[in-house]
Amino acid sequence: MMNDRIGVLSGDITRLEVDAIVNAANNSLLGGGGVDGAIHRAGGPAILEACQRIGGCKTGDAVITLGGDLPAKWVIHAVGPRWEGGSQGEADLLRSAYLRSFDLVAQYGLRRVAFPNISTGIYGFPKLEAAQIAIEVTQTVLSTDPAIEEVLFVCFDPENLMIYRELLGQPQAGE
Numbered sequence: 001m002m003n004d005r006i007g008v009l010s011g012d013i014t015r016l017e018v019d020a021i022v023n024a025a026n027n028s029l030l031g032g033g034g035v036d037g038a039i040h041r042a043g044g045p046a047i048l049e050a051c052q053r054i055g056g057c058k059t060g061d062a063v064i065t066l067g068g069d070l071p072a073k074w075v076i077h078a079v080g081p082r083w084e085g086g087s088q089g090e091a092d093l094l095r096s097a098y099l100r101s102f103d104l105v106a107q108y109g110l111r112r113v114a115f116p117n118i119s120t121g122i123y124g125f126p127k128l129e130a131a132q133i134a135i136e137v138t139q140t141v142l143s144t145d146p147a148i149e150e151v152l153f154v155c156f157d158p159e160n161l162m163i164y165r166e167l168l169g170q171p172q173a174g175e
């Protein structure tokens with residue numbers, strides 16, 4: 001069972017001491033609101049400088065920088081799609097953003113990685129469908145890559161927290 005290597009947490013992803021945290025970035029990589037803003041604020045200017053050198057990232061792709069002042073060693077900047085009703089390839093693009101992030105995890109030999117709920121904030125992707133995609137990709141990757149020890153889903157809003165706990169069979173008492 002892969003789910004024993006998947007954890008669900010609530011709170012702020014910038015506080016986690018893991019090999020990499022994933023950022024829900026945008027195409028410019030120059031920072032924005034939501035988790036992106038929080039990561040750049042907590043990580044300091046080195047992350048932005050590294051992003052500027054990279055120059056940008058396509059939707060559905062991911063790039064990696066060091067973590068600057070963060071407790072995490074690396075930041076994987078993944079660009080999920082903006083929700084435009086569902087007929088613009090949004091599901092495939094979100095799947096791709098997770099898959100490309102995991103490509104970097106494998107390439108850099110990272111063992112513990114934490115994801116935010118990519119695209120479900122400002123980008124408006126429906127939360128349940130986004131969680132199903134994130135979990136399915138993660139289970140597939142974990143089943144073929146024994147080097148990854150733990151994948152954490154960090155849920156900042158209570159609705160995502162409930163959805164992830166439910167889908168992963170980790171309900172809290174009283175739910």
Ligand code: ADP
Nearest residue numbers: 012013024034035038117119120121122123156
């Ligand atoms: P997007 O543009 O991809 O939708 P957002 O940053 O707006 O990105 O939202 C992605 C998710 O990150 C949302 O579920 C939001 O609640 C969450 N989020 C915002 N701040 C943080 C944080 N500090 N740690 C973890 N998750 C966060």
